[in-house]
Amino acid sequence: MDVQAVQRIRFQVVAATPTAAVGADSSASIGSFIDAPIREGTAQMATNRDELDPMQLVQHIDEGRERVLGKRVATLTLTMDLAPTGTAAVTGTTAITSPVGRLLKAVMGGENLAAGSTAATSTAIVIKTSTASHSNRWPAGTVMGWSNGTVVEWRGVESTTSANVTLKHGFSAAPAVGNSLINAATYYMTADPDTTVDFLVEGLDSDDRFLLTGGQAVGGIGIAFDLTGGAIPSVTFNFTFPNWYASNETGSSITGTLGTASYSATNPIVGEAGEFRSWTVGAATYVTTTRLHVSAMTWEPHIAFTPVTSPSGRNTVWRWKKARNTDSPVQGSFTIPYEDTTWFANRNSSADKDAMYVAGVAGGAAVILDAPTIQILNPQRAADASAIAAQVLMWKGRRDTDVGSSTNDLAKSPMRVHLG
Numbered sequence: 001m002d003v004q005a006v007q008r009i010r011f012q013v014v015a016a017t018p019t020a021a022v023g024a025d026s027s028a029s030i031g032s033f034i035d036a037p038i039r040e041g042t043a044q045m046a047t048n049r050d051e052l053d054p055m056q057l058v059q060h061i062d063e064g065r066e067r068v069l070g071k072r073v074a075t076l077t078l079t080m081d082l083a084p085t086g087t088a089a090v091t092g093t094t095a096i097t098s099p100v101g102r103l104l105k106a107v108m109g110g111e112n113l114a115a116g117s118t119a120a121t122s123t124a125i126v127i128k129t130s131t132a133s134h135s136n137r138w139p140a141g142t143v144m145g146w147s148n149g150t151v152v153e154w155r156g157v158e159s160t161t162s163a164n165v166t167l168k169h170g171f172s173a174a175p176a177v178g179n180s181l182i183n184a185a186t187y188y189m190t191a192d193p194d195t196t197v198d199f200l201v202e203g204l205d206s207d208d209r210f211l212l213t214g215g216q217a218v219g220g221i222g223i224a225f226d227l228t229g230g231a232i233p234s235v236t237f238n239f240t241f242p243n244w245y246a247s248n249e250t251g252s253s254i255t256g257t258l259g260t261a262s263y264s265a266t267n268p269i270v271g272e273a274g275e276f277r278s279w280t281v282g283a284a285t286y287v288t289t290t291r292l293h294v295s296a297m298t299w300e301p302h303i304a305f306t307p308v309t310s311p312s313g314r315n316t317v318w319r320w321k322k323a324r325n326t327d328s329p330v331q332g333s334f335t336i337p338y339e340d341t342t343w344f345a346n347r348n349s350s351a352d353k354d355a356m357y358v359a360g361v362a363g364g365a366a367v368i369l370d371a372p373t374i375q376i377l378n379p380q381r382a383a384d385a386s387a388i389a390a391q392v393l394m395w396k397g398r399r400d401t402d403v404g405s406s407t408n409d410l411a412k413s414p415m416r417v418h419l420g
Helices: 027-032 099-108 132-137 342-349
Strands: 007-015 044-052 068-081 109-112 126-128 143-147 152-161 164-167 185-189 195-203 209-215 221-224 234-241 243-246 274-280 296-301 305-314 317-322 330-337 352-362 365-383 389-397 416-419
Touching: 007 027, 007 099, 044 209, 068 099, 068 209, 068 243, 099 109, 099 185, 099 195, 099 234, 099 416, 132 152, 143 365, 152 352, 152 365, 195 234, 221 296, 330 365, 342 365, 352 389
Parallel strands: none
Antiparallel strands: 007 195, 044 068, 068 234, 109 185, 126 164, 143 152, 152 164, 185 416, 195 209, 209 234, 209 243, 221 234, 274 352, 296 330, 305 317, 330 389, 352 365, 365 389, 365 416
């Protein structure tokens, strides 16, 4: 008997085609699958097939009926570290994608990868890059990092013109000429993600292999942070697949000795050092009071998919389409010390706020969450985990309202994940 926790799980992202249903047998391309650094014990797979009762009349009280086998469906829930790539995107180095980044792109829909630059004469809000063309590396919706000599500060980009990059909220000082300007891998929501994911789930036994194909995050994703530093940031994916194959059903062999996984571009951090900032949308001037001392927080992206069904589909599924959430595309909460009624007033005025959380203090070693336009809701007095007088603030987000004339999905995304 083998130990269940001894596993290797690999995946590939598959582009949808208009002429074929999702979920084809991809065993011939197993060599192109990449290893997923999944947390031990979190991968939960179910391979199901409809077993339908034909309901014919029976002629004896003890008679039964043979079930008719129908369509297949599989599910896979997994948790990965929400880890930086370990590569700082400075001048001459393009931000790289990682296993978790590939899955975020497949589910959220968009990815932006670009190199960094160095600063010319700048202000704290309008950053001039050393080469005019380098400003194009920061389209609206991305983030720019700059070291203040102690930690790397990250700010969202509002717009780009000529050699200038205008930030949504300024750095604490103007970058000096020659200072490094750092980019990040940015993942953002699009209206119609057009890829699916195939997974090869391998146990230690040669026959304990299953190929799950045509998957999407029908059950969405979940993001978790422990602000006490007691756990590594994580992201959970909830995939559904319209087809699956056992080891004796694939066109090409998926059996044999369990190989050794190689986890690329994955640099986990605890992320206990960082910052949470919230400012009024459009208020670009840096002020120290935009940094909030949060003791707890949640980020809840609302991403779901629904099948486009067809007799020509794979187990009735032809495509996955993104489903609309009628409540909000993203929501969350944060807990801060109770000092005055400012946040109650923010709720009462329906003030548009921007929220940005940074875990990590160095380039290539930071995770940034960005909800660019949120509304504060339901402020409540409470005690925090240390029994200090606090307030819990709920928020709901919508599409970015602070990106100048830009209208594309990167610029307007209601939430972004940046791996710095």
